[in-house]
Amino acid sequence: MAAEAPVPIADFTDPEFAQTRSPQVIFDIITEGRLENLMPPWGNALSESERWDLVAYIWSLHLTPTQIESGQITFEGSCADCHGLDGSGNPDQPTVPDLAGTDSLQLTEAEWQGKAATEPHPAVEGVMDKDVLQAATFARSFGLGFDVTEANVTGNGLIQVQVLNGTTGEIQSDAQVELRVFDADGPVTSQSTTTDAQGMATFESLSTEPIWGFMLETQYNGASFSTDFFQFEPGISTIDMPLNVYEPGATADDIRINRAHWVVSIENPHTLEVGELYSFVNTSNRLYTGEMSDGVPRVLQFDLPENAINVSFEGMDSTNRYVQDGNVFYDTVALPPGQHQVLFQYSLPVEDNSVTIQHPIAYPIDNLNLLAPDMGISVEASGWTIGQPLQAQGGAFLNYTQTSLPADSTPRAVISGIEANLFADSQSQNAPNQQVIDPFATPGISGQPYIIIVVVVLSIAVLAVGTIILMRRQRQQLAMVPDLRRQQRQDLIQQIADLDDAYEAGEVSEADYQAERGLLKSQLVTLSNRDAA
Numbered sequence: 001m002a003a004e005a006p007v008p009i010a011d012f013t014d015p016e017f018a019q020t021r022s023p024q025v026i027f028d029i030i031t032e033g034r035l036e037n038l039m040p041p042w043g044n045a046l047s048e049s050e051r052w053d054l055v056a057y058i059w060s061l062h063l064t065p066t067q068i069e070s071g072q073i074t075f076e077g078s079c080a081d082c083h084g085l086d087g088s089g090n091p092d093q094p095t096v097p098d099l100a101g102t103d104s105l106q107l108t109e110a111e112w113q114g115k116a117a118t119e120p121h122p123a124v125e126g127v128m129d130k131d132v133l134q135a136a137t138f139a140r141s142f143g144l145g146f147d148v149t150e151a152n153v154t155g156n157g158l159i160q161v162q163v164l165n166g167t168t169g170e171i172q173s174d175a176q177v178e179l180r181v182f183d184a185d186g187p188v189t190s191q192s193t194t195t196d197a198q199g200m201a202t203f204e205s206l207s208t209e210p211i212w213g214f215m216l217e218t219q220y221n222g223a224s225f226s227t228d229f230f231q232f233e234p235g236i237s238t239i240d241m242p243l244n245v246y247e248p249g250a251t252a253d254d255i256r257i258n259r260a261h262w263v264v265s266i267e268n269p270h271t272l273e274v275g276e277l278y279s280f281v282n283t284s285n286r287l288y289t290g291e292m293s294d295g296v297p298r299v300l301q302f303d304l305p306e307n308a309i310n311v312s313f314e315g316m317d318s319t320n321r322y323v324q325d326g327n328v329f330y331d332t333v334a335l336p337p338g339q340h341q342v343l344f345q346y347s348l349p350v351e352d353n354s355v356t357i358q359h360p361i362a363y364p365i366d367n368l369n370l371l372a373p374d375m376g377i378s379v380e381a382s383g384w385t386i387g388q389p390l391q392a393q394g395g396a397f398l399n400y401t402q403t404s405l406p407a408d409s410t411p412r413a414v415i416s417g418i419e420a421n422l423f424a425d426s427q428s429q430n431a432p433n434q435q436v437i438d439p440f441a442t443p444g445i446s447g448q449p450y451i452i453i454v455v456v457v458l459s460i461a462v463l464a465v466g467t468i469i470l471m472r473r474q475r476q477q478l479a480m481v482p483d484l485r486r487q488q489r490q491d492l493i494q495q496i497a498d499l500d501d502a503y504e505a506g507e508v509s510e511a512d513y514q515a516e517r518g519l520l521k522s523q524l525v526t527l528s529n530r531d532a533a
Contacts, residue, residue, distance in 0.1 A: 007037050012061040018109040023144060026055045027105075047209040049152075056144040063137065071138030074131045078124050079139070087142035100142035112140055151188045153181050157206035158238045161216050161227075163199045166244035166337065167285050171199035175218050177243065179203045182213040182229070208232035220245035223287060223334045229496070246336050250288035255300070255335065256281050257365040262357065262413075263397075264372040269420045272355045274308075275345045280335065280363070288335040296323055298330040300342065301362040308346040327359075339514055354416040364407045370400040372415060376422050380414040 002009035010017055030051050033041030042051065076085060084090055087099030097103070104112060115121060116136035117129060124132055159179065163172040178192040195201045206212075210231060217226040225245045232239060258281050265273040280300065282288050290299035304311060304327045313322045313329065322329050331342065348355045361368075372379055374389055374396040384400035391397075402411060503513040 005038060009038075012058050015062045015109075018059060018062045020108055020110070022108045022111075023055050023059055023105040025108075026058055027051055030054055047211050049209065050211060052145065056141075056146065059140070059144060067134060068138060068141075070131070071134035071136075074127060074135040075138050078127050079135055083139070087139055099139045102143065104140055104143040109137065109140075112136060151181070151183065153189060153207045153212055154205050155207035155209070156237050157204075157208040157232055159203040159206060159214065159216075159241060160239070161195075161201050161203075161241045161243050163195050163201070163218055163243045163245065165220075165247065167247040167249075171197075172218075172220070172245060173197050173199055175199070175201075175220070175245075177201045178217045180215045180217065181206075182215070183211055188212075206232075208237055210234075214239075216241060216243050218243055218245065221248065223248075223289075223336075225336060231497075244336075246285065246287040248289050248334070249286035250282055250284040250335070250337075252288075252290075252363075254282055254284040254286075255288060255363050256283065257361070257363050258339070258367065260361070260365055260368045262368070262370045262411075264357070264370070264415065266373055266375065266377070266415075266418060267423075269353070269418055269423060270350050272348045272350055272415065272418065273345065274348060274357060275343065276302075277341060277343045280340050280342065282335050282337045282340070285337050287337075290330075290334070296330075297332050297334070298323070299333060299335055300331040302329045302331070302342070302344065303327065303359040303362065304329065304346055305348060305357060305359050307348060309349070310347040311344065312346070313344040314342065350418050353418045354414060355418065356412065356414045358410060358412040360408050360410045361405065362407060365405045365409070366403065368402045368405060368411060370411075370413055371397040372400075372413075374398050376417060377415055378417045380416070382412070384411075384413065 029039060030046070031041060031043040033039050033043075035041075046054070075083075082090055082093055082096050083099055089096045089098050107115070113133045113136045116132050116139075127135075161177055163175045163177065164170070165172055173195055175195045176192055177195060178190055180190045181188045191203060193201050193203065206214075213229050213231050215226055215229050217224060219225075223245075225243065227241055227243050230239065230241065257278050259279040261275075261277045263275045263277070265275070267273065288299060290297050292298070302313075306327050308327065311324075311329070313331075321332055323332060324330075329344070348357065357370075370379075370381065370384060371390065379398055379400065381400045384402050387399040387401055389396045390399050400413070405411070499508070499513065499516055502508045503510075508516070
């Protein structure tokens with residue numbers, strides 16, 4: 001695209017680019033744009049800190065790791081005595097400038113290096129001029145924030161939380177509340193305080209920039225209770241957030257599933273992937289703690305097909321949340337009142353070009369939806385209602401539904417016709433662009449090559465009750481795992497904001513709003529918690 005542009009497009013890897021442009025100039029161009037050179041402004045789309053992060057990254061592209069390492073060795077060996085290891089100066093030499101300050105951002109690379117190579121800067125004994133220049137280049141990284149190890153989440157934001165007992169209505173005084181802070185890559189920092197006599201706790205001096213997300217958590221009777229993920233809205237600097245705790249006492253009869261989805265992905269003729277998403281409802285006003293078995297609580301029960309392999313639950317590999325007993329898994333986390341989502345995935349081997357998906361569901365279920373790719377396969381779904389195919393990323397999905405299933409029902413679907421010729425065309429078309437899957441990827445929503453990526457789409461204009469469409473992303477996208485994870489989080493944050501707007505406009509009912517928001521929030525938290533592990 002750059003070669004076809006009517007104007008020259010800057011090459012950030014060219015050392016001449018940094019020689020003639022200061023970091024401040026780059027920041028201003030990102031902020032204000034240069035439409036005459038086809039560069040749009042990003043000042044309204046990216047926060048100030050995000051734009052400076054871009055500046056730092058762009059500046060780094062003209063340097064090699066060897067240049068940085070050589071400059072660091074020279075700086076630490078010959079310059080740190082005066083300037084300090086972090087560039088902030090030496091208290092014993094007050095005339096030495098602070099290399100980590102913002103003054104350096106106004107200078108081009110040539111101007112910055114010139115200050116190190118000419119008077120009044122003294123000559124550095126025993127160091128060649130080229131090494132002095134490399135040390136100066138390395139020192140610029142201080143001003144650009146490369147040495148920053150802790151996030152600066154400060155500002156004029158205020159979060160007030162009141163902790164109440166949702167079962168008894170009592171105020172919870174002297175309760176410890178933790179505020180967790182997230183950015184697009186996961187958890188960043190946290191702070192805690194205790195509630196006063198009115199059950200109130202306050203967190204002050206927080207950044208209101210949209211890059212930060214927050215969640216409040218407290219403990220009560222050994223159980224954890226948390227809020228939904230939330231952010232500061234534009235122009236708002238104060239958030240009042242309730243946080244409820246609950247007494248135990250709910251029973252299995254209080255638990256039901258209002259929505260569930262089985263989403264099938266077929267990437268090769270040997271294995272079929274299934275993602276199952278359940279929206280549980282605790283209809284009581286008490287905590288459901290399940291039953292104890294060998295000292296371990298068994299709360300929600302998940303039966304899987306007997307031949308399921310590669311089983312992965314949200315957070316399973318980062319915690320001991322899920323325990324296995326044969327082909328049954330149990331969630332050990334207590335279930336508070338309201339709606340809560342659980343996602344898990346597994347693989348099934350293809351035998352004689354066919355796969356049977358069948359297992360009990362321990363709870364009554366209002367609506368169960370099966371989605372399978374419309375790629376020439378056959379689906380035998382006795383007892384299911386056939387719906388219109390759904391269009392989603394990656395193609396169309398065959399759509400089947402069952403409703404009002406009692407507890408311990410065993411839905412069954414047989415998928416056949418999974419033959420090698422169904423994959424020949426797609427493999428030949430995609431071969432030139434295939435990339436290596438991240439070898440360090442971990443299980444979870446987006447961590448495994450075979451995992452179905454769940455994206456929620458709320459179709460307000462089409463269905464009054466709202467429809468959850470579960471889609472998989474292509475394997476080629478999973479090859480770009482780090483960028484995809486970041487984009488997923490940003491997309492989820494935007495979907496939450498859009499859903500909030502739709503609810504405020506009266507386009508979504510209270511029940512559907514709570515269900516969809518909880519689902520989006522659970523996915524966002526899962527992505528964040530994966531990186532925290």
